[in-house]
Amino acid sequence: xxxxRGATRDEEAEAQGESSERTxxxxxxxxxxxxxxxYEIHGTGYPLILLHGxxxxxxxxxxxxxxxxxxxxxIAVDLxxxxxxxxxxxxxxxxxxxGDIAALIKHLKLDRPDVMGYSLGGxxxxxxxxxxxxxxxxxxxxxxxxxxxxVFPEILVQQEQVKADMAEAMKKTPMYQLYASLAPRVExxxxxxxxxxxxxxxxxxxxxxxxxxxxPTMIVVxxxxxxxxxxxxxxxxxxxxxQRDGGWDGSGLSxxxxxxxxxxxxxxxxxxPALAATVIPFLDEPMAKDR
Numbered sequence: 001x002x003x004x005r006g007a008t009r010d011e012e013a014e015a016q017g018e019s020s021e022r023t024x025x026x027x028x029x030x031x032x033x034x035x036x037x038x039y040e041i042h043g044t045g046y047p048l049i050l051l052h053g054x055x056x057x058x059x060x061x062x063x064x065x066x067x068x069x070x071x072x073x074x075i076a077v078d079l080x081x082x083x084x085x086x087x088x089x090x091x092x093x094x095x096x097x098x099g100d101i102a103a104l105i106k107h108l109k110l111d112r113p114d115v116m117g118y119s120l121g122g123x124x125x126x127x128x129x130x131x132x133x134x135x136x137x138x139x140x141x142x143x144x145x146x147x148x149x150x151v152f153p154e155i156l157v158q159q160e161q162v163k164a165d166m167a168e169a170m171k172k173t174p175m176y177q178l179y180a181s182l183a184p185r186v187e188x189x190x191x192x193x194x195x196x197x198x199x200x201x202x203x204x205x206x207x208x209x210x211x212x213x214x215x216p217t218m219i220v221v222x223x224x225x226x227x228x229x230x231x232x233x234x235x236x237x238x239x240x241x242x243q244r245d246g247g248w249d250g251s252g253l254s255x256x257x258x259x260x261x262x263x264x265x266x267x268x269x270x271x272x273p274a275l276a277a278t279v280i281p282f283l284d285e286p287m288a289k290d291r
Contacts, residue, residue: 025076027084032103038084039077039104043069047113048283049101049128050076051121053143053270054196055175057083057182060118062271071284075113077104078182079121081192086184092195094123095131102132114283115215116140118270126206126213133214137287140279142220143266146238147205150231162197164190210238216255218282220275222264229260257282 025040040058042065050068052060058076061068068074080097081087090096101124105113115136117125122144129139145151151159167190170176180186217239221232236242241256259278261269269275 030104030107032107033100034090035080035088035100036086037077037080037100037104039075042066042074042076043072045072046283047073047075047108047110049105049110049113049115049125050074051079051101051115051117051124052076052082053119053121055082055179055192056119056270057178059083059178059182060270061275063273064271064276067273067276068280068283071280072114075104075108075110077101079124081188081195082179083182084184087188087191087195092192092199094120094199095127097124098127098131101125101128102135105132105135110135112137114138114140116142116279116283117144118142118275119144119266129213129215129217130209136215138283139213139215139217140220140282141217142275142279143222143225143269144219144235145227145231146207146210146235148203149205150227152226152228155226159197159200162193162200164194164197167193207234207238210235213239216257216282216287218257218259218279220259220261220269220278222261222266222269224263224265226266232258232260255288 025042027038027040030037030039048068050061050065052058057078058065061076065074065076078085080100081092101115112135115125115128117123117140119142122141125139126141126144129136148156170193176189179189219232219235221229223229233242236256236258239256240254241258243254244252246252261274261278264272264274
């Protein structure tokens with residue numbers, strides 16, 4: 001792991017200016033794990049690392065970010081090759097990006113923050129809790145699937161079409177408009193698509209890894225996701241959820257939580273106000289040892 005240093009005052013001021021229209025966030029860069037990672041700090045209180053989805057940026061969370069920041073300190077991150085974080089010479093991998101987040105937690109000297117991620121960011125959050133359990137208190141994974149075969153076949157076809165040669169056609173999308181407004185190197189757009197497409201190839205199944213997660217975990221999905229709700233219930237079960245009656249006093253509850261939001265698609269989840277409303281009670285719930 002490479003040594004880290006904070007951004008210069010000029011860089012921090014510039015980054016803060018980029019964010020001033022949304023909230024009173026403090027935007028900074030941290031040189032960690034070989035990447036110059038952009039992050040913003042919103043609010044005060046117990047820390048929550050917040051990670052966006054693929055082809056997105058911090059802005060993807062819309063009203064959820066300020067809502068989450070009302071009761072905690074949100075450290076929102078632009079992942080590798082996304083938003084204000086420039087790409088580096090390595091694959092786009094949730095496992096590798098988990099190393100970035102672990103390094104950022106250490107860089108900021110955070111004491112076991114909560115980690116929440118949506119879609120691609122959910123995968124990064126998952127691997128952060130899996131590979132660095134000593135760094136994470138609670139985990140929230142939003143719109144995440146454990147194995148490739150859980151996804152509807154038509155979605156797999158779409159994923160296989162994500163390549164560099166789609167770059168020009170995708171310039172008409174909101175994803176590109178957001179990217180172009182933030183990216184330090186807009187010309188990297190085809191490269192991002194190529195890397196993202198490559199990251200979605202190949203079979204995988206992390207079901208056995210789920211049982212190794214130590215942090216209390218909440219799974220949030222929509223009922224119209226790119227995979228069936230039954231897969232989220234399976235994920236929940238692997239964490240020990242839904243195995244017995246919770247009891248009149250809640251004594252039978254596991255440390256896992258499952259929320260299936262009605263009328264919610266994968267694509268609308270990040271900016272839906274229902275997301276923060278669902279997650280906040282879980283984050284605020286005392287840990288078992290604190291009760």
